[in-house]
Amino acid sequence: MENGDLLCEAAQNGDVEKLKTLIESGADVTYFDKDGLTPLMHAAKHGHAEVVQSLLDAGAPWNALSPSNLSAGDFAMDAGHQSAFDVLLYAGIQAELVLGTIARKENANGGSNVEYLEDRISFSEDKLMDAENKAVMMAWEKPLMEAHAKAVCSMGGDVLNVGFGMGLVDTAIQQYEPTSHTIVEAHPEVYKRMLESGWGEKKNVKIIFGRWQDVLDQFESYDGIFFDTYGEYYEDLREFHQHLPKLLKPGGIYSFFNGLCGGNPFFHIVYCQLVSLELESLGYSTQLIPLPVKDCLGEKTWEGVKHRYWQLDSYYLPVCQALEDSE
Ligand SMILES: C[S@@+](CC[C@H](N)C(=O)[O-])C[C@H]1O[C@@H](n2cnc3c(N)ncnc32)[C@H](O)[C@@H]1O
Incomplete structure (x- = not known):
């Protein structure tokens, strides 16, 4: 042997x-x-x-x-x-x-998804795809986006969303009639489509075109923040978190699309713990609310999609708030 x-x-x-x-x-x-x-x-x-x-x-x-x-x-x-x-x-x-x-x-270079932002994308009714047939956003996530919107709008006031995609979370945010609703989007074609579909004319909506990293100086402070970009790494999310103390008002709610290692149950748990620990070190508590997603994912969901970015039965929706004694 x-x-x-x-x-x-x-x-x-x-x-x-x-x-x-x-x-x-x-x-x-x-x-x-x-x-x-x-x-x-x-x-x-x-x-x-x-x-x-x-x-x-x-x-x-x-x-x-x-x-x-x-x-x-x-x-x-x-x-x-x-x-x-x-x-x-x-x-x-x-x-x-x-x-x-x-x-x-x-990580000394200027951005993880520069190529994606320069490539063509394609829209269909149920998904937004990049040039390599990888899904940028899919309609099965609609209930998750609605739950994220509910969380970040729970304080009312001013809401920020980073990453428009199919506009699912922004449509849900609009239902809560926030005082102001700022949307940051970096892809020129997504931005063009936003304008074509009337997002630029909504009274409480402010659109900022550009990579969030490049437009930080246009941000204010918000009662609710949602973050869901595409093609970026964990490091980018981590970098965004460093700005939370300036961006989130006291008592405000922060949430992000929790797709961390969505292809493997154990790796997902490791990353959920890791992100919670890192947020804690910045002064935020993280509650992970389990939402069943098995029923949202029919057999046909992934047809024509190159990479199945989600393979787990539950989605853990993060709800983050400043820890009391750090405010
Ligand atoms: C997964 S989609 C967002 C989906 C959205 N939450 C929804 O409900 O439809 C990600 C979006 O982030 C945009 N994006 C990618 N990198 C970005 C960056 N650095 N800054 C701003 N937007 C970015 C992409 O172009 C894409 O529209």
């Missing part, structure tokens, strides 16, 4: 001593067995938290994926092994915090 297979066997049996001996003799903790599983996945599947920790300490990647796109955390979660799950969750958050720091150092 190969050393890697012996490692998988020890992981499966929860044999910490044997596992450590194998690691010390140079066994590869990143090994994938014939079924495409790593020692970490085997340990997680069987709930051996101590083995999980030893493998992570020896450098096993927390985010390796099996052929069916499951990570060790997914295996622990599906089998209900809480301690193994907790160890993996902590490892995932720590790793992403570090990776975020590296990305921030490397």
